[in-house]
Amino acid sequence: MPSARPPRPLPAYDYVVVGGGTAGAVVAARLTEDPDVTVCVVEAGPSDVGDDSILRLDRWMALLESGYDWDYPVEPQENGNSFMRHARAKVLGGCSSHNSCIAFWAPAEDLDEWGALGCTGWSAADCFPLYRRLESNDAPGDHHGRSGPVTIRTVPPEDPCGAALLEACVAAGIPTTPFNTGTTVVRGAHWFQINSRPDGIRSSASVSYLHPVLGKRPNLEVVPVSRRGGSCSTTAPTTARAAAPPGGAARASSTWSPTPFTPGRSLPGAR
């Protein structure tokens, strides 16, 4: 009778971050600044590393319903629109890898209202220093950060649709008020800033916080998960420490591939 193999010990971590999305990427990067803390990030979607379809901001619309998306169905609507889907990213970096990178400083009034309602740590006085710390912003103003991991930049006012929209806003009596100037904009229209590098690569949480440390911190492991095959696989570029069982080899590529959206899918009772 063959002797039973002893079970392989599973790797142990101080923290397992479930979901390598916007928050998860930041939490993992910040925790592993301490070399004595070990962290594993488990992400249900694939890696964004080296994938221009995710990284190039000008391709963002193609990401919706692309398979890099949980693509949640909405409840059937009484008056139609039942074929709508609610987009939420399924990829390393989460929705910051998949959104349009509009970068706003939240209005101080809103944050202060949260603080007053009991959200300790969420007032403008609490949050604004954190905004400053996270950004490298090209806009003028002493309030802006210049050396944070997230690149925020001003968009040249060149898009004819945007220009026409602003003109229409003026005609309709809506004030045109620049954002992120240090003055709260509660009502108004203007060009927004974007969190994107000048070379067109999105400054997502993954790009800003994980990419600079992947492969450089032995205390950080990032494991994108394949849903299709039901197995766990690791793309080599995202693995800071090889995600292999002791004695085994890390897989060199992901088995994941995007599932295209099927427009004909409908819900029971959908119109």
Ligand SMILES: Cc1cc2nc3c(=O)[nH]c(=O)nc-3n(C[C@H](O)[C@H](O)[C@H](O)COP(=O)(O)OP(=O)(O)OC[C@H]3O[C@@H](n4cnc5c(N)ncnc54)[C@H](O)[C@@H]3O)c2cc1C
């Ligand atoms: C279409 C769209 C456009 C947006 N546009 C902007 C914008 O322009 N500017 C802006 O500031 N905000 C925008 N937002 C909002 C912003 O992107 C989100 O609020 C933010 O990214 C949410 O961060 P999060 O960490 O809470 O979640 P997410 O970033 O969604 O991260 C959650 C992660 O967890 C993973 N996950 C879920 N379940 C599991 C599981 N069981 N196991 C492992 N992993 C799991 C997901 O795959 C995902 O990667 C947009 C959002 C959407 C959906």
